[in-house]
Amino acid sequence: MSGATGTVSAYEHRPKAGAGAKDGAGAGTRISVLLSHGSALGELVEAELDAPRDDEVVVRVEAVGVCHTDLLAQKRLGSRSAVLGHEGCGTVERLGPRAEGLAVGDRVVLSFASCGECDPCRSGFPGYCAHSAALNGSGRRRDGSPTLRVGGEPVFGSFFGQSSFATSVLAGARSCVPVGDLSPAVAAPLGCGFLTGAGAVLNVLRPRPRDRLLVVGAGGVGAAAALTALSEGVEVVVAEPVEARRALLASHGASAVASLDEPIPPVTHALDTTGRPEAIARALSLLRPRGALAVVGLGPAEIPLDVRSLTMRGLRLFGCVEGDAEPALLIPELVRRHRDGLLPLDRLVTTYALGDIERAVADQRAGLTLKAVLLPGT
Structure with missing residues (x-):
């Protein structure tokens, strides 16, 4: 982590x-x-x-x-x-x-x-x-x-x-x-919610400074993920239909779009919090070669998946429960970042x-x- x-x-x-x-x-x-x-x-x-x-x-x-x-x-x-x-x-x-x-x-x-x-x-x-x-x-x-x-x-x-x-x-x-x-x-x-979002970034996706992370959905989980990634020096793009949520995260340094249909530059990492099949497919399409997508939202049990694209582009797809976190370790770290003004x-x-x-x-x-x-x- x-x-x-x-x-x-x-x-x-x-x-x-x-x-x-x-x-x-x-x-x-x-x-x-x-x-x-x-x-x-x-x-x-x-x-x-x-x-x-x-x-x-x-x-x-x-x-x-x-x-x-x-x-x-x-x-x-x-x-x-x-x-x-x-x-x-x-x-x-x-x-x-x-x-x-x-x-x-x-x-x-x-x-x-x-x-x-x-x-x-x-x-x-x-x-x-x-x-x-x-x-x-x-x-x-x-x-x-x-x-x-x-x-x-x-x-x-x-x-x-x-x-x-x-x-x-x-x-x-x-x-x-x-x-x-x-x-x-x-x-x-x-x-739970903040732990899941932050853990998905720190434990599962692990983007490095100057990587670009797409966060789909900026509710509690997605917003915590976006702020955590920003605290790591990662470039963040948020796709969220609610204007007030977009404005809040933009005020902390994220780029924000209302829809995945808007132009979005290729990203190295993506996090889907919606569970919607079309959102997952679009996030995968936006990944650079060897990019990684983590899914934390619970939607349909089965979705179409382009395995050929996944294979030929070297993409990685992760499931994620509770941010893959050990709460006794990650929660104190998030508290520290909050106290330091980073989160x-x-x-x-x-x-x-x-x-x-x-x-x-x-x-x-x-x-x-x-x-x-x-x-x-x-």
């Missing part, structure tokens, strides 16, 4: 001795959650959060990003009651008896869950964890036990190991990355009260907001 001043792998995650309340099974915690069901994105209700076990922690949520993946999951779950949200940031309040590397009072970003024991996890690619489906998408712990109850009945929770559309969450200590006094609204999207992620965020999720999603869909972040304390 190339950084501006070295490699990200040089930024070690150094555990500190756990401090504060260590729990056994203990009592659960009464919290408020956004309960989605049917067409409703979220209704504020009371819930009971299970007590932390083993290496779990309870985190009081200070901010949580709204990601397209939350909306896809809500649609997939249909009428099933669920608590979603997977870009949480907050303060550690309780620690399980074997939770290491954290202390009560730490502000942490909550990222996706991984086991830490399988080959991908041990190789530094936890996004491809062998137990990812059970840990992130089953709605329960890996052992099948629930973490959330509403009216005494279990509901779908532990989404991406957290379900952070809530005032507090239960998460594995492994998913928590300390971020010091960084603003929670800026820090929260580092758990103005605060310019991408608009905040809303937790109960205003419907308006936040509507604004995001309308292009009025680039990255919506909910604040449970408001």
